Amino acid sequence: MDKMPKWADVILTPLISLILAMGFSALVILAIGESPWEALKTMVQGALGSSYGWGFTLYYATNFIFTGLAVMVAYHASLFNIGGEGQAAMGGLGVALVLLYLPLPHWGLALPAAMIGAAVFGAAWAFIPAILQAKRGSHIVITTIMFNFIAAATLNYVLVNLLRPVGSMDPATARFPASTNLPSLTDMAAAIGITWGRNTPANITFLVAVLACFLIWVLIWRTRLGYQIRALGRSEPGAVYAGISPVRITVIAMLISGGLAGLMAINNVMGEAERLVLNAVEGAGFIGIAVALMGRNHPLGILLAALLFGFLYQGGGELALWTSIPRELIVVIQALVILFTGALDNMVRMPLERLFLTMKRTSRGAVK
Amino acid sequence: MTTASDMLGGRSDTAAPAAIELRGISKAFGAVQANRDISLSVPRGTIHGIIGENGAGKSTLMSILYGFYKPDEGQILVGGRPISISDSQTAIRAGIGMVFQHFKLVQNFTVLENIILGVEDGALLRPSLSKARGVLKQLAAEYQLNVDPDEVVENLSVGHQQRVEILKALYRQADILILDEPTGVLTPAEADHLFRILKGLRDEGKTIILITHKLREIMEITDNVSVMRRGEMVASVRTAQTSPEQLAELMVGRKVLLNVDKQPARPQAPVLEVRGLTMVDIDGVERLRGIDLDIRAGEILGIAGVSGNGQTLLLEILGGYPGKGAKVSGAVQMNGGPVPLSGRGCGAGARRRDGVGHIPEDRQVEGLIMDFTAWENVAFGWHDAPEFNKGWLMDNVAIRRDAQAKMERFDVRPRDCHLAARNFSGGNQQKIVVAREIERNPDLLLIGQPTRGVDIGAIEFIHKQIVALRDAGKAILLVSVELDEILALSDRVAVMFDGRIMGERLPGQTTTGELGLLMAGITDTQNTPAEAGIPPETTHDLPEGRA
Numbered sequence: 001m002d003k004m005p006k007w008a009d010v011i012l013t014p015l016i017s018l019i020l021a022m023g024f025s026a027l028v029i030l031a032i033g034e035s036p037w038e039a040l041k042t043m044v045q046g047a048l049g050s051s052y053g054w055g056f057t058l059y060y061a062t063n064f065i066f067t068g069l070a071v072m073v074a075y076h077a078s079l080f081n082i083g084g085e086g087q088a089a090m091g092g093l094g095v096a097l098v099l100l101y102l103p104l105p106h107w108g109l110a111l112p113a114a115m116i117g118a119a120v121f122g123a124a125w126a127f128i129p130a131i132l133q134a135k136r137g138s139h140i141v142i143t144t145i146m147f148n149f150i151a152a153a154t155l156n157y158v159l160v161n162l163l164r165p166v167g168s169m170d171p172a173t174a175r176f177p178a179s180t181n182l183p184s185l186t187d188m189a190a191a192i193g194i195t196w197g198r199n200t201p202a203n204i205t206f207l208v209a210v211l212a213c214f215l216i217w218v219l220i221w222r223t224r225l226g227y228q229i230r231a232l233g234r235s236e237p238g239a240v241y242a243g244i245s246p247v248r249i250t251v252i253a254m255l256i257s258g259g260l261a262g263l264m265a266i267n268n269v270m271g272e273a274e275r276l277v278l279n280a281v282e283g284a285g286f287i288g289i290a291v292a293l294m295g296r297n298h299p300l301g302i303l304l305a306a307l308l309f310g311f312l313y314q315g316g317g318e319l320a321l322w323t324s325i326p327r328e329l330i331v332v333i334q335a336l337v338i339l340f341t342g343a344l345d346n347m348v349r350m351p352l353e354r355l356f357l358t359m360k361r362t363s364r365g366a367v368k
Numbered sequence: 369m370t371t372a373s374d375m376l377g378g379r380s381d382t383a384a385p386a387a388i389e390l391r392g393i394s395k396a397f398g399a400v401q402a403n404r405d406i407s408l409s410v411p412r413g414t415i416h417g418i419i420g421e422n423g424a425g426k427s428t429l430m431s432i433l434y435g436f437y438k439p440d441e442g443q444i445l446v447g448g449r450p451i452s453i454s455d456s457q458t459a460i461r462a463g464i465g466m467v468f469q470h471f472k473l474v475q476n477f478t479v480l481e482n483i484i485l486g487v488e489d490g491a492l493l494r495p496s497l498s499k500a501r502g503v504l505k506q507l508a509a510e511y512q513l514n515v516d517p518d519e520v521v522e523n524l525s526v527g528h529q530q531r532v533e534i535l536k537a538l539y540r541q542a543d544i545l546i547l548d549e550p551t552g553v554l555t556p557a558e559a560d561h562l563f564r565i566l567k568g569l570r571d572e573g574k575t576i577i578l579i580t581h582k583l584r585e586i587m588e589i590t591d592n593v594s595v596m597r598r599g600e601m602v603a604s605v606r607t608a609q610t611s612p613e614q615l616a617e618l619m620v621g622r623k624v625l626l627n628v629d630k631q632p633a634r635p636q637a638p639v640l641e642v643r644g645l646t647m648v649d650i651d652g653v654e655r656l657r658g659i660d661l662d663i664r665a666g667e668i669l670g671i672a673g674v675s676g677n678g679q680t681l682l683l684e685i686l687g688g689y690p691g692k693g694a695k696v697s698g699a700v701q702m703n704g705g706p707v708p709l710s711g712r713g714c715g716a717g718a719r720r721r722d723g724v725g726h727i728p729e730d731r732q733v734e735g736l737i738m739d740f741t742a743w744e745n746v747a748f749g750w751h752d753a754p755e756f757n758k759g760w761l762m763d764n765v766a767i768r769r770d771a772q773a774k775m776e777r778f779d780v781r782p783r784d785c786h787l788a789a790r791n792f793s794g795g796n797q798q799k800i801v802v803a804r805e806i807e808r809n810p811d812l813l814l815i816g817q818p819t820r821g822v823d824i825g826a827i828e829f830i831h832k833q834i835v836a837l838r839d840a841g842k843a844i845l846l847v848s849v850e851l852d853e854i855l856a857l858s859d860r861v862a863v864m865f866d867g868r869i870m871g872e873r874l875p876g877q878t879t880t881g882e883l884g885l886l887m888a889g890i891t892d893t894q895n896t897p898a899e900a901g902i903p904p905e906t907t908h909d910l911p912e913g914r915a
Contacts, residue, residue: 243689
């Protein structure tokens with residue numbers, strides 16, 4: 001069967017979805033008596049109009065890249081990991097424990113150590129749902145979402161009862177040692193003589209995230225493990241025929257997925273807050289699902305989608321700050337984007353496919 | 369065989385309108401022209417066969433008749449009146465009934481409940497059920513369509529389930545019955561019974577369209593036959609005035625060898641020895657009951673049987689992957705060494721390393737990953753092979769080179785290894801699997817349904833490859849529900865029924881009738897296993913070649 005050209009599949013479809021989402025958002029803003037044009041200008045100006053805006057946009061995008069990649073790896077094994085939220089929260093605990101209890105004299109040492117801590121804790125949190133799915137057939141969607149709640153409750157307990165410094169009223173850990181603080185993108189720009197994004201949280205983790213995109217691409221499309229993950233995802237009986245163990249690959253895919261979600265903590269816990277606070281993930285685990293969907297489960301797409309959602313997050317914040325559009329509306333706009341680019345993807349894709357087919361047919365007819 | 373010419377034109381007056389007539393039907397899916405300008409006229413009271421290779425457009429044409437697809441162009445006339453069939457309800461109202469290859473029955477409903485499903489007369493079931501019971505009794509008497517109306521469908525044999533499908537169509541007052549590959553799942557005896565039913569229906573004035581790829585069936589029961597090739601109707605002839613050879617040539621567009629050329633086998637040392645192989649599935653049901661088999665190097669052991677009698681499980685166990693929760697016992701030896709049947713050392717990967725190749729029964733579910741490209745599929749199952757890997761990474765360049773060469777040697781078309789497996793026709797998909805498994809030069813090749821859904825041209829090619837592997841001194845276990853194929857290829861034939869080997873025969877010294885009895889679980893008195901070691905005669909005609 002014919003398909004539409006790749007560019008239409010990868011670029012045109014999400015673009016149209018996005019425009020539809022923007023159109024509907026505009027209607028909503030009109031309905032509450034505000035100017036959509038002003039709103040858009042405020043968002044673009046606030047998120048992309050200055051290095052300050054970019055600093056925040058990139059920071060948010062970094063979170064979404066990790067959680068998006070986490071969803072993607074599981075997806076290729078046909079597992080729907082919606083436990084990114086809990087796995088990222090546990091990753092934060094891993095980071096905090098490493099940084100609080102290991103003497104690490106320099107961030108260059110602290111970064112790999114904290115990454116191991118984050119990935120191991122995130123992966124461990126994904127391991128139980130994975131083994132339940134692989135061995136017992138407990139549905140991964142149910143178990144991972146339950147584990148989000150368990151993670152939240154566990155962190156609550158740990159922060160309040162175990163890690164809270166004596167005398168503090170705040171359910172958070174102590175500050176991490178200053179020697180472990182990551183260089184921000186501002187610092188790095190300054191090192192090569194550029195003034196960029198002062199007082200923004202974007203840090204070196206963004207570069208780690210971009211590197212992760214590349215490595216995950218290599219993993220999925222260039223390694224034997226990736227081949228096995230994709231084969232299992234497409235056909236379990238086929239995988240069994242080919243000598244691929246569904247149990248083993250399911251568990252490995254979920255460990256990688258959980259590890260990636262956990263790695264998000266490098267950005268928000270180690271890079272930004274420099275201590276572990278309650279509810280540090282702030283829904284980034286769920287945004288990862290939309291990012292993976294919109295990014296067509298490809299690292300490059302995820303990178304772009306994460307940037308878009310970073311823009312929405314930062315732009316939305318600016319909107320609340322500078323206009324009388326209430327904060328809740330920003331959530332509506334973000335939801336509309338998720339709805340159109342993720343959930344309603346086929347609504348745009350199918351008519352578009354049909355359009356391309358008829359165009360092809362008529363053009364061929366004309367040649368004859 | 370009934371003299372078909374007697375029936376031509378049907379019982380009604382020749383001037384009467386055809387039961388169904390197609391005029392210039394065309395249908396395209398994207399760039400693929402599935403049906404091109406098809407015209408066909410089926411007189412009332414005849415059996416009309418439609419044959420063609422896979423992808424010739426038969427199924428599309430029938431789907432148009434049943435309202436699943438709308439034709440791009442053309443006209444359909446039923447009983448002389450043009451109608452537009454927009455959905456299956458319209459088709460049913462126009463008197464068209466369809467019996468699909470895969471039955472559309474609710475497994476845990478009774479026969480009666482299935483029959484009235486969708487045509488209940490009111491909110492209460494009882495009146496409909498009792499009405500259906502009456503009609504059913506009448507139909508059963510008229511057409512030898514006996515089925516217990518109160519039996520739950522899942523307890524019925526496949527042949528009986530098919531009768532329920534036919535009854536469903538008749539209950540909806542179908543005058544035109546379309547059957548899509550109806551004998552694929554039947555034993556020879558069941559198929560014979562089906563043909564008697566169909567002849568009875570025809571004699572009562574019903575019109576029957578039979579879609580099949582089996583030339584023998586066409587010759588046996590149709591009055592007229594139409595041949596499709598690449599979306600076009602290339603010929604419509606009276607069955608009595610044609611021959612299987614001519615039909616095959618029309619289907620493929622060139623002369624086709626209908627029999628397999630092979631020399632007598634020269635079997636050597638045993639490669640596979642199976643003793644008392646028993647398998648109990650996850651539900652505690654004994655599915656294999658003490659299988660004993662020997663396969664020697666340089667011979668083909670064929671396993672005949674109606675599907676679902678344990679052949680699939682046997683292939684899976686020998687291929688290293690017994691189903692989930694299955695308990696396997698017995699002893700299997702390969703090349704003199706024991707083969708572990710469970711735990712560590714049991715697995716498809718381990719079997720491959722021992723020199724087992726496996727062409728699985730269902731290429732779309734097991735043999736290929738349909739969304740993978742052809743080159744990715746060439747590494748499927750062999751992705752651990754050193755020549756496909758470079759350290760941590762897979763050597764995609766080497767895999768592609770290998771894939772392209774295999775596609776060249778096995779004439780896979782289109783010869784584009786970047787195309788997804790699902791975009792190849794059934795025959796070409798199967799060639800990819802066959803190339804992958806045979807070119808590994810396995811000591812033992814397990815083959816399940818090598819030519820299911822494969823066109824004649826590709827069947828010929830695949831059969832040649834299998835025989836060539838045998839002549840290279842390899843052991844081959846062939847499972848097929850096509851008796852013709854078993855008889856043509858095998859050096860020895862074992863018949864499986866209900867998890868047992870019912871008996872072993874030499875293909876030259878048995879008949880389809882005898883094998884058919886064994887397939888139905890009936891052992892005759894002279895049940896002596898075939899003498900091993902006597903090579904069978906050189907060439908076996910496919911029975912369809914005899915007609």
